[in-house]
Amino acid sequence: MIKRNLLVIGLAAVLSACGFQLRGTGTNEIALKELDLGARNAYGETVTQLRQTLQNSGVKVQAGAPYKLVLTNEQDSQRAATYSGGSRSAEYELTTVLNYEVQGQNDAVLLADKLEVRKIYVYxxxxxxxxxxxATQVRQEMRRDLVQGMMVRLQQLTPEHLAHLQRKADERARAEAEALKEAQRIQDNTPQQSPLEVPAH
Structure with missing residues (x-):
């Protein structure tokens, strides 16, 4: 029998703290009304489910949007949690970690974070x-949990907050460009040493 609903405590805390509405009890209100979406696995189940959930929440998912959510990496792992003595059954802990970025203009990374979900099942x-x-069913449940967790994260983002992050990213880019330009100027104005001439004997 599966021990269900054992999410990462942090994710569960985020869900409750944000007043997240469970499916069928409310809507996922997101301030961003337009968002581009990409993933390392462009046709994976997670990005497909997330795209559908965003669209169901009234978000236009399309290329050319001011901001882009990129699922950069998704990793599944499994480890033995407990063993039953004398029998062939054991508990396994399944973990899925989803790394993501929110990008702005000029592909600037405005923020990067990850979601993690864990569940235990009996083999x-x-x-x-x-x-x-x-195990397959548990993985599907975990994927749904990841999508819902991502919706919670997106609920916390506003156009104003992302615009602030974009300004900071632009300032960093300008500072780096100026530093590079100054370094090049110094190099160009520094006399190059001539090769040493070896006296003829």
């Missing part, structure tokens, strides 16, 4: 097929 060595199906 029964006497029922391998059933256990495999259970």
């Amino acid at each position: 029964d060595g006497n029922n391998i097929t059933g256990s495999t199906q259970e």
Whole structure:
């Protein structure tokens, strides 16, 4: 039997702190009404579900939007949590970590963070097929949890906040460009040493 609903405590805290509405009990109100969406795996299940959820929440997901959400990496892992003595059953902890970025103009990274979800299921060595199906179902539930967690993160973003981050990114880019330009000027104005001449004997 699966031990369900064991999310990462941090994610659960975020969900409750933000007053997140469960499916069927409310709407996911997002201040951003237009967003581009990309992923390392452009046709993966996570980005596909997220795109659909965003669209269902009234967000236009399209290229050319002022900001872009990029799912940069998604990693699944599994480890043994407990063993049952004398039997062939064991508890396994499944973990999925999703790294993401929000990009602005000129592909500037405005923020980067990650989401992490964990769940535990029981593997029964006497029922391998059933256990495999259970693991697959748990992974699907975890993916849904990731999508809902991402919606919570997006609810916290406003155009004003992202515009502020964009200004800071532009300032950094200008400062780096000026520093590079100054370094090049110094190099250009520094006399180049001539090769040493070896006296003829």
